[in-house]
Amino acid sequence: MNDTTDVAIVGGGPSGLAAAIALRNAGVARVSVVDRESAMGGIPRHCAHPGYGIRDLHRVLSGPGYARHYVQAARRAGVHLRTESTVTGWAPGAGLGLEVTSPGGREVLHADAVLLASGARERNRSARWVPGDRGAGVYTTGQLQQEVYFYRRPIGRRALVVGAEHVSYSAVATLRHAGVSVVGLVTELSRQQSYAVFHLGAAAAFGVRPMTGVRVRALHGKPRLSGVELERLDDGRRVVVDCDTVVFTGDWIADNELARLHDGIDVASAALGPVVDTSGATSMPGVFAAGNLCHPVEQADIAALSGRHAGQAVARWLVERDTRVAQAGVPIETDASLEWVHPGRVRSTGDLPARGRFILRPNRFAAFTALRVTQGERTLWHGRGRRLTPTRPTLIPAGWLRAVDLNGPALRIGVGD
Amino acid sequence: MYDVAVIGAGVVGAAIARELAVRGADVVLVDAEDDVGNATSKANTAILHTGFDAKPGTLESRLVARGHTLLSAYARRAGIPLEPLGALLVAWDDEQLAALPGLREKAEHNGYRSARVIGASEVRAREPHVGAHALGALEVPDEGIVCPWTPTLAFVTEAKRHGATVLLSTRVRGAEPRADHVELATTAGGVRAREVVNAAGLGSDTVHRMFGHATFTVTPRRGQLIVFDKLARRLINHVILPVPTAMGKGVLVAPTVYGNVMLGPTAENLDDKRATESTEEGLAQLRAKGAHIIPELLGEEVTTIYAGLRAATEHDDYQVSFHPDQHYTCVGGIRSTGLTSGMAIAEHVAAQLGQRHGLDLGEAPAPDGLPEPPRMPPIGQAQSRPYQQPERIAADPSYGQVVCFCERVSRGEIRDALCSDLPPATADGLRRRTRAGMGRCQGFFCGAAVRRLLDDGPDAPLTAEVDQ
Ligand SMILES: Cc1cc2nc3c(=O)[nH]c(=O)nc-3n(C[C@H](O)[C@H](O)[C@H](O)COP(=O)(O)OP(=O)(O)OC[C@H]3O[C@@H](n4cnc5c(N)ncnc54)[C@H](O)[C@@H]3O)c2cc1C
Numbered sequence: 036m037n038d039t040t041d042v043a044i045v046g047g048g049p050s051g052l053a054a055a056i057a058l059r060n061a062g063v064a065r066v067s068v069v070d071r072e073s074a075m076g077g078i079p080r081h082c083a084h085p086g087y088g089i090r091d092l093h094r095v096l097s098g099p100g101y102a103r104h105y106v107q108a109a110r111r112a113g114v115h116l117r118t119e120s121t122v123t124g125w126a127p128g129a130g131l132g133l134e135v136t137s138p139g140g141r142e143v144l145h146a147d148a149v150l151l152a153s154g155a156r157e158r159n160r161s162a163r164w165v166p167g168d169r170g171a172g173v174y175t176t177g178q179l180q181q182e183v184y185f186y187r188r189p190i191g192r193r194a195l196v197v198g199a200e201h202v203s204y205s206a207v208a209t210l211r212h213a214g215v216s217v218v219g220l221v222t223e224l225s226r227q228q229s230y231a232v233f234h235l236g237a238a239a240a241f242g243v244r245p246m247t248g249v250r251v252r253a254l255h256g257k258p259r260l261s262g263v264e265l266e267r268l269d270d271g272r273r274v275v276v277d278c279d280t281v282v283f284t285g286d287w288i289a290d291n292e293l294a295r296l297h298d299g300i301d302v303a304s305a306a307l308g309p310v311v312d313t314s315g316a317t318s319m320p321g322v323f324a325a326g327n328l329c330h331p332v333e334q335a336d337i338a339a340l341s342g343r344h345a346g347q348a349v350a351r352w353l354v355e356r357d358t359r360v361a362q363a364g365v366p367i368e369t370d371a372s373l374e375w376v377h378p379g380r381v382r383s384t385g386d387l388p389a390r391g392r393f394i395l396r397p398n399r400f401a402a403f404t405a406l407r408v409t410q411g412e413r414t415l416w417h418g419r420g421r422r423l424t425p426t427r428p429t430l431i432p433a434g435w436l437r438a439v440d441l442n443g444p445a446l447r448i449g450v451g452d
Numbered sequence: 453m454y455d456v457a458v459i460g461a462g463v464v465g466a467a468i469a470r471e472l473a474v475r476g477a478d479v480v481l482v483d484a485e486d487d488v489g490n491a492t493s494k495a496n497t498a499i500l501h502t503g504f505d506a507k508p509g510t511l512e513s514r515l516v517a518r519g520h521t522l523l524s525a526y527a528r529r530a531g532i533p534l535e536p537l538g539a540l541l542v543a544w545d546d547e548q549l550a551a552l553p554g555l556r557e558k559a560e561h562n563g564y565r566s567a568r569v570i571g572a573s574e575v576r577a578r579e580p581h582v583g584a585h586a587l588g589a590l591e592v593p594d595e596g597i598v599c600p601w602t603p604t605l606a607f608v609t610e611a612k613r614h615g616a617t618v619l620l621s622t623r624v625r626g627a628e629p630r631a632d633h634v635e636l637a638t639t640a641g642g643v644r645a646r647e648v649v650n651a652a653g654l655g656s657d658t659v660h661r662m663f664g665h666a667t668f669t670v671t672p673r674r675g676q677l678i679v680f681d682k683l684a685r686r687l688i689n690h691v692i693l694p695v696p697t698a699m700g701k702g703v704l705v706a707p708t709v710y711g712n713v714m715l716g717p718t719a720e721n722l723d724d725k726r727a728t729e730s731t732e733e734g735l736a737q738l739r740a741k742g743a744h745i746i747p748e749l750l751g752e753e754v755t756t757i758y759a760g761l762r763a764a765t766e767h768d769d770y771q772v773s774f775h776p777d778q779h780y781t782c783v784g785g786i787r788s789t790g791l792t793s794g795m796a797i798a799e800h801v802a803a804q805l806g807q808r809h810g811l812d813l814g815e816a817p818a819p820d821g822l823p824e825p826p827r828m829p830p831i832g833q834a835q836s837r838p839y840q841q842p843e844r845i846a847a848d849p850s851y852g853q854v855v856c857f858c859e860r861v862s863r864g865e866i867r868d869a870l871c872s873d874l875p876p877a878t879a880d881g882l883r884r885r886t887r888a889g890m891g892r893c894q895g896f897f898c899g900a901a902v903r904r905l906l907d908d909g910p911d912a913p914l915t916a917e918v919d920q
C-alpha cells in the first residue's frame with residue numbers, strides 16, 4: 036500500500052501543524068501531517084495549564100485549548116491529518132519516502148518534500164546516569180502529565196522535582212493537581228531558571244523553593260522509591276530526601292531518530308537535532324526541520340512560529356527547487372559560554388531565520404554580557420547587555436546575515452566585547 | 453501429590469519443569485516472585501556462550517556446550533530471538549596478546565575447535581569503531597546473543613501446556629523428606645511431591661540447608677550493565693569480549709537482540725542477595741572501560757541501567773547433586789552461564805531422575821522432534837515484527853496501532869501478552885513479554901498508556917483529549 040503527497044510532515048505538534056497551515060496558505064495542494072498519537076496537537080495536549088499562544092496567537096490559552104486551536108485551523112486549511120500513524124524509517128530507493136505503520140496498514144508515503152517536526156523528550160534517570168534502585172514512582176513530566184490528566188492515576192504522596200526551569204514548575208502544578216505534596220525542586224545550577232512569577236508563585240502557593248547547586252546521586256527504594264540521595268556541589272555533603280515520587284524534568288533530547296537514520300542529514304553535535312539553515316532546510320535536499328527537534332526546547336509559540344517559517348520555505352522550495360540547498364554554506368560555531376545556536380548554518384544572506392532572530396542556548400548565567408558574531412577576523416555583529424540563563428533562550432538579531440561571506444570560514448558566536 | 457516440585461522459576465527451573473512436563477511428569481513450579489524469571493534470569497548479559505573459556509572437565513563446561521546446541525535449536529522452533537553474531541575476544545596489551553593462543557588451547561580442551569587468533573588489522577576491518585589499542589583478538593564464531601526473557605517464558609508456557617502447575621508468589625519455607633515423597637511448607641500452604649528439585653538460584657543454598665546440606669554458600673556477585681540507545685548499534689558487529697580474569701569474564705560490549713548496545717557487567721562480591729541497585733562506582737568503572745573499548749559509545753544516549761546478581765559459590769563449578777534417599781535434587785550455584793546451559797541442565801537432571809531416583813519419564817524428544825514448542829512473540833530486532841507485517845495488520849488492525857513508539861509495540865501484542873498462558877503481573881513483566889516501555893523514552897510518551905492497558909484491560913480506550 037502506498038501513497039503520494041506534496042509535503043509530508045512528521046509530527047502534529049505546534050510546529051508541524053503551523054507548518055502545514057502555512058503550506059496550504061501558500062497554495063500547496065497536498066499536505067499531510069503524520070502523528071503517532073491518537074490525537075494531533077503534540078505535547079500541549081497534556082499540559083493542562085494556561086501559558087500557551089502568546090507570541091503566535093496573541094492570547095493566553097491552556098495547552099489542550101492551544102492544541103485544539105491548531106488542529107481546527109489545520110483542518111479548516113485542508114491539511115490531511117493522519118493520527119495513529121508512526122513513521123518508522125525512510126523507504127529505500129530514490130526520492131523521499133517514509134515508512135508508516137497505522138491501523139490502516141503498513142505503507143510508504145512518498146513526498147516531494149519532508150518536514151521533520153518530531154519534537155523532543157526529557158531525559159529519564161538512566162539517560163542522566165542516575166544510579167540506584169529501580170523502584171516505581173520515577174517519572175518524567177511527560178509521563179506524569181499523561182497519567183494525571185489523561186487517566187487520573189494516583190501518583191504518590193511526596194514528590195521531589197529534579198530541575199528548576201519552566202517545565203519543572205509545570206510538573207509542580209501537575210503534582211499539586213494530583214494531590215501530591217512537593218518536597219522541593221533541585222537543580223545543579225546555581226539559580227532557578229524560570230520566570231520569577233512561577234518561582235515566587237510556587238514558593239507562595241505551595242511553599243516550594245528550589246535547592247540550587249545540588250546533584251541527584253542515587254535513587255533508593257524498591258519496589259517503590261523511598262528516597263533520593265542528593266549531593267551539594269560546593270561541599271560534597273549528602274542527604275537523602277524522603278519521598279515516594281521523583282519527577283525528572285527538562286534536560287531535553289531532540290527526538291532525532293529519523294534525522295540520524297538518514298545518511299544525508301547532518302545532526303548538530305550539541306542540540307542533537309538536524310542542522311538547518313535559516314530557512315529550515317537540512318543538508319538533505321527536500322528535507323526540512325522545525326520546532327523543538329531543532330531547538331530543544333522552546334515554548335510552543337516559538338515552535339509554532341518556527342514551523343510556520345519552515346512551511347513557507349518548503350512552499351518556496353517546491354516552486355524554485357532551490358539550488359542553494361545543495362550548497363554547503365557556512366556553519367555557525369559557538370564558544371564555551373553557549374551550548375548551541377539555532378539555526379546552525381547559513382546558506383543564503385537573504386533568508387532571515389524565524390522571527391528574524393537567532394536563538395542561543397547559554398551554558399552559564401550572566402547578567403549584562405556582550406556577544407559578538409565573527410567570521411574569521413571580521414566582526415559582523417556586536418551587542419551588549421545580553422542576559423544569559425541556561426535552559427532559556429538568548430535572542431540576537433539577524434541583520435548581520437547580509438555581511439556573511441558564503442565562501443568564507445565558519446561563523447562564530449560567543450561572549451566578547 | 454505431584455510427581456516433581458521444582459523450586460525456582462528462573463531459566464533453570466523453567467527448563468527443568470519443561471523437560472519433565474513434556475516427558476509426562478506431573479510438575480509443580482513454585483516461585484516466591486509474582487512472575488517467572490524475575491530474579492537473576494531477568495538481569496544478565498544475554499550472551500549465548502559456547503563454553504570456550506570454561507574450566508575444562510567441569511560439569512559447567514559440558515553443559516554450556518550442550519546448552520548452546522539445545523537452545524539454538526529450540527530458539528529456532530519457538531521463535532526466541534537469537535543472533536549468532538560471533539565474538540572477538542580483544543587483546544589490549546602485549547600480555548593479553550600473549551594470552552590468546554593459550555585461550556584457544558583451552559577452548560580446544562573444552563571441545564570447541566573453531567576459535568582462531570586474528571591480527572590487529574583484521575580486528576579493525578571487522579570492528580572499525582574499536583579503540584585504537586586493539587592488538588589482536590581471538591575470534592569465537594559461535595558465541596551469540598539471545599533474548600534473556602523469552603526462553604524462560606517459552607519453557608514455562610510449554611510446561612503449562614503439558615499440564616504443569618505454576619505457583620507464583622509462593623515462597624518455600626521448609627522441607628520434610630518422607631519415605632516416598634517430600635512435604636514442602638510454603639507461604640501459600642503445603643505442597644507434596646514425590647521429588648523436589650532445588651533451582652532456587654540465589655536462594656539455592658538456603659533451600660539446600662532445608663534438606664540438611666551445607667556443602668556450599670551463595671555469595672551474590674553483582675553485575676551492573678548499561679544499555680545504550682539503538683542508534684549506537686551501528687558501532688559494533690560482534691560481541692566484544694575482554695581477556696577473562698579470576699573474577700570472571702570481564703566487561704564486554706555486545707549488541708542486544710533488541711538492537712541496543714550493552715556495556716558490562718561489573719563483578720562485585722556482596723553479602724546482600726537483594727542488592728540489585730547500580731552504583732556510582734560501578735557506572736564510573738563501566739564508563740572508563742567503555743571509553744577504551746568503543747570510544748564513540750559514550751557519545752550515545754543511555755537507555756537504561758540495571759544490575760543482576762550471579763549465584764556464585766566457593767566452588768569452581770555448578771552445585772548439582774542428587775539425593776535419592778531424600779527425593780531431592782540440588783541445582784544450585786548456576787552463576788554466570790545458566791541462560792545458555794539451562795536446557796542442558798534440564799536434560800542432565802531428567803536423565804539422573806530417571807536412572808537414580810526411579811522417576812518414570814517418557815522418551816526425551818529429539819531437539820527438532822515433536823511436540824512443537826509454543827511460538828513466542830517475535831520481539832527481536834532481527835525478526836519481522838507485527839508493525840512491519842501488512843497482512844497481519846490487515847487481518848487485525850490492532851497490530852498496526854502502535855502504543856510504545858520507541859520499540860514499536862502494538863496494542864495487539866500487548867493484548868496477546870495480557871491474554872497469554874502466562875500473563876504479566878506488572879509493567880515490568882509486560883515489558884519482558886513485549887518490549888513495551890523499554891525504549892529510549894522509558895515511558896515519557898507511552899508509559900501512561902501502557903499502564904492504562906495493564907490496569908484496565910487491553911481494550912480500554914486510550915484518551916485522546918483532556919477535558920478542561
Ligand atoms: C510539561 C510541559 C509544559 C509546557 N508548558 C508550556 C507553556 O506553558 N507554554 C508554552 O508555550 N510551551 C510550553 N511547553 C512547551 C511546548 O509544549 C513545546 O514547545 C511544543 O509542544 C513544541 O512543539 P513541537 O511541534 O516542536 O513538538 P511536539 O509538541 O513535541 O510535537 C511533536 C509531535 O511529533 C510526533 N512524532 C514524533 N515522532 C514521530 C514519528 N516518528 N511518527 C509520527 N509522529 C511522530 C509526536 O507524537 C508529537 O505529537 C511545555 C512543555 C512541557 C513538556
Ligand SMILES: Cc1cc2nc3c(=O)[nH]c(=O)nc-3n(C[C@H](O)[C@H](O)[C@H](O)COP(=O)(O)OP(=O)(O)OC[C@H]3O[C@@H](n4cnc5c(N)ncnc54)[C@H](O)[C@@H]3O)c2cc1C
Pocket residue numbers: 459460461462463464465466482483484485488489490491492493494495496497498499500501622623624625651652653654655656659673674675676717759760761762763786787788789790791792793
Ligand atoms: C550480570 C550477569 C550476567 C550474566 N550473563 C550471562 C550470559 O551472558 N549468558 C548466560 O548464559 N548466563 C549469564 N548469566 C547467568 C544467568 O543469568 C544465570 O545463570 C541464570 O539466570 C540462573 O538462573 P536460575 O534459574 O538458576 O536462577 P534465578 O533466575 O535467580 O531463579 C531462581 C528463582 O528461585 C526463586 N526462589 C529462590 N528461593 C526461593 C524459595 N525459597 N521459594 C520459592 N522460590 C524461590 C527466586 O524467586 C527465583 O525466581 C549472567 C548473570 C548475571 C548476574
